[in-house]
Amino acid sequence: MFSFKASAFLVLSTLILVFFSFFISAGTAEDGVVLWGTGRSVLQEGSGGNGTSFVLAKERTRRKDPLDGLKYYTGGWNISNSHYFTSVLYTGSPLFEVALIWFVAFGVFLLLVCGYVCCCRRRRYGYSRFAYALSLTLLLLFTIAAIIGSVVLYTGQGKFHDSTKSTLNYVLEQADSTVHNLKNVSSYLNAAKKIGVDQVSLPPKVQNSIDNVNSLITIAANTLDSVTKDNKDDIFRYLDSVGWFLIIVAAVMLALAMLGFLLSISGLQCIVYILVVIGWILVAITFILCGIFLVLHNVMGDTCVAMNDWVNNPTANTALDQIIPCVDKATAQQALSESKEVTFQMVQLVNGIIGNISNRNLPPNAAPLYYNQSGPFVPLLCNPYNPDKTDRKICSSGEVGLTNATQVWKNYECQVSNNICTTVGRLTPSLYDQMSGAVNVSYGLYHYGPFLTNLVDCSFVRDTFYAIHNQHCPDLRRYSRWVYIGLVMMSAAVMLSLILWVLYARERRHRKYTKLVDSASGQASYERKGP
Numbered sequence: 001m002f003s004f005k006a007s008a009f010l011v012l013s014t015l016i017l018v019f020f021s022f023f024i025s026a027g028t029a030e031d032g033v034v035l036w037g038t039g040r041s042v043l044q045e046g047s048g049g050n051g052t053s054f055v056l057a058k059e060r061t062r063r064k065d066p067l068d069g070l071k072y073y074t075g076g077w078n079i080s081n082s083h084y085f086t087s088v089l090y091t092g093s094p095l096f097e098v099a100l101i102w103f104v105a106f107g108v109f110l111l112l113v114c115g116y117v118c119c120c121r122r123r124r125y126g127y128s129r130f131a132y133a134l135s136l137t138l139l140l141l142f143t144i145a146a147i148i149g150s151v152v153l154y155t156g157q158g159k160f161h162d163s164t165k166s167t168l169n170y171v172l173e174q175a176d177s178t179v180h181n182l183k184n185v186s187s188y189l190n191a192a193k194k195i196g197v198d199q200v201s202l203p204p205k206v207q208n209s210i211d212n213v214n215s216l217i218t219i220a221a222n223t224l225d226s227v228t229k230d231n232k233d234d235i236f237r238y239l240d241s242v243g244w245f246l247i248i249v250a251a252v253m254l255a256l257a258m259l260g261f262l263l264s265i266s267g268l269q270c271i272v273y274i275l276v277v278i279g280w281i282l283v284a285i286t287f288i289l290c291g292i293f294l295v296l297h298n299v300m301g302d303t304c305v306a307m308n309d310w311v312n313n314p315t316a317n318t319a320l321d322q323i324i325p326c327v328d329k330a331t332a333q334q335a336l337s338e339s340k341e342v343t344f345q346m347v348q349l350v351n352g353i354i355g356n357i358s359n360r361n362l363p364p365n366a367a368p369l370y371y372n373q374s375g376p377f378v379p380l381l382c383n384p385y386n387p388d389k390t391d392r393k394i395c396s397s398g399e400v401g402l403t404n405a406t407q408v409w410k411n412y413e414c415q416v417s418n419n420i421c422t423t424v425g426r427l428t429p430s431l432y433d434q435m436s437g438a439v440n441v442s443y444g445l446y447h448y449g450p451f452l453t454n455l456v457d458c459s460f461v462r463d464t465f466y467a468i469h470n471q472h473c474p475d476l477r478r479y480s481r482w483v484y485i486g487l488v489m490m491s492a493a494v495m496l497s498l499i500l501w502v503l504y505a506r507e508r509r510h511r512k513y514t515k516l517v518d519s520a521s522g523q524a525s526y527e528r529k530g531p
Contacts, residue, residue: 054318056306063087077306078319091298092291099287102495106280113502132504139261139500142493146257149489150250156482157246163475164239167468174464175228181451182221185339188444189214192342195438206345213338246483253286253490260501269505279498286491293487297480304473307465336452339445340389346442347383350435354378358412358426371416375424378412381405381439384446402443406436 055076065073065087073087189210192202202210260275310320359377362370382395384402395401400408413432414425421428427435454460 054309054313056309056318056320057302060305061087061302064090066090076319077302080319088295088299088302092295095287095291095294099284099291102287103280103284106498110277110280135500135504136265139264139497139504142497142500143257143261146490146493146497147254149486149491149493150254150257151486152482153250153486153490154247156479156486157243157250159475160479160483161239161243163472163479165236167472167476168235168239170468170472171464172228172232175224178460179221179225179228181448182217182224184444185335185448185452186214186217186221188441188448189217189339189342191437192346192441192445195346195434195441202342202345202349206341209338210342213335217335249286249289250486250490253282253494256282257490257494257497260497264501264504272501272505276498276501279494283491283495283498286487286494290484290487290491293480293484297477297484300473300477300480304469304477307473308469311462311466311469333456336449336456337389339449339452340385343442343445343449344383344385344387344389346438347381350438350442351380351383353431353435354380358431368419371419371428372421373414373426374421375412375414375426378409378426402439402446405439409435 058076061076062072064070065083067083067086073083075081078084193207193210256279263272310318357369364370379398379400382399382401384392386392412425413427414421415423416428
């Protein structure tokens with residue numbers, strides 16, 4: 001049924017939503033982010049079918065699978081395979097582990113520091129000018145790195161949001177275009193049923209076939225239209241939410257880094273320690289986000305490679321066929337055949353009127369077929385199809401095509417009085433209008449023939465995927481990488497800044513104490529010496 005087109009043009013929207021959920025992948029990341037190898041699909045023999053099963057992005061998705069004892073997953077891109085999802089998620093595991101280790105280790109460190117401060121008192125402080133200068137310098141550098149990471153994250157999320165929105169808009173435009181074309185085909189078929197030339201209309205069998213096909217087309221168009229409208233707002237709302245969330249993360253981490261730096265050099269240790277606790281939790285969260293967006297970056301590449309493999313190697317047995325069932329061609333083929341049949345019959349009907357009535361010199365007693373037709377013969381209409389409904393390449397001499405028939409026939413129109421021609425001509429105005437209507441319907445159905453052909457062989461979906469792969473995928477992968485890099489820079493910089501806040505506060509406290517001790521010692525020595 002035509003409803004498979006709804007899935008076809010919403011597949012990208014579905015995948016984009018998958019990107020923002022926990023179903024995100026591991027494996028080969030482009031541009032050197034994670035390099036498990038780049039690859040192309042290969043053909044493997046199907047185990048239970050007569051043909052071959054094409055594995056999409058097989059080499060790219062070859063990753064360790066936790067559900068299979070860390071053996072390498074070889075099933076390719078397949079959103080219905082749980083092993084694909086677990087192998088995908090495994091890519092982010094290093095960063096998830098970093099987040100866990102950081103949270104536990106730094107938490108233990110904070111507990112030890114608190115216990116040491118509360119329970120142990122040192123009698124003297126050690127102070128190193130080098131340690132003080134180094135900690136201050138590193139703190140400044142890591143704060144700058146956090147600022148740069150926040151800028152990269154903010155810029156990357158903006159461009160990623162725009163490129164994702166552009167991709168979704170393209171998909172929605174294709175869906176809207178399909179709905180528009182389906183409705184046009186439906187309207188032309190409806191018009192064909194009502195067309196009558198000199199009280200002659202299409203055969204009842206053809207009209208019944210039109211009703212059957214038209215109902216299928218209407219259902220398909222309405223389904224695609226409603227699904228698109230129902231999901232469009234939700235998709236963009238989720239996309240906007242992700243964008244705002246990343247902006248908030250960038251702003252909070254930037255404010256944390258700068259505020260911690262300023263408070264550290266100002267000596268407000270109590271507030272600094274509070275920020276250390278807050279930063280401890282936020283850094284763990286941002287490392288988790290790093291893992292998620294690393295996985296997202298890899299999913300972008302997986303999906304783009306899978307689409308490109310599907311375009312370059314069209315086959316009925318791929319994971320994409322689960323959401324784009326192009327093997328179900330019956331309805332599309334029926335609509336295409338019916339449109340050709342209606343066009344063929346409509347041209348035959350018009351030519352029958354021209355040959356049997358308009359171009360015959362009938363006697364007056366042959367009314368109503370006689371209307372005083374005279375003058376040059378009206379040229380026949382060129383049928384674009386042969387009787388077997390194959391395309392007709394060349395028109396016969398003296399025939400006119402669908403594109404200019406109405407203009408040519410206008411020269412054969414006569415003026416009438418009481419439906420009788422009073423001037424030279426072979427077409428009355430009413431007959432000319434009926435023939436023009438039949439030509440317009442035939443031309444419309446013929447015009448949408450390639451569109452219906454594309455539905456039959458799924459070349460329309462392949463063209464859409466080809467455009468997405470070449471025009472949208474590069475930006476999606478590039479800017480998802482920016483987001484990942486920005487998060488990593490920001491997380492690492494703030495993590496190291498937290499450690500340096502503690503160390504710098506210690507060195508600053510020791511420096512202050514040493515100066516006080518030196519000042520007191522100098523004053524005491526001066527007093528002992530006396531004037």
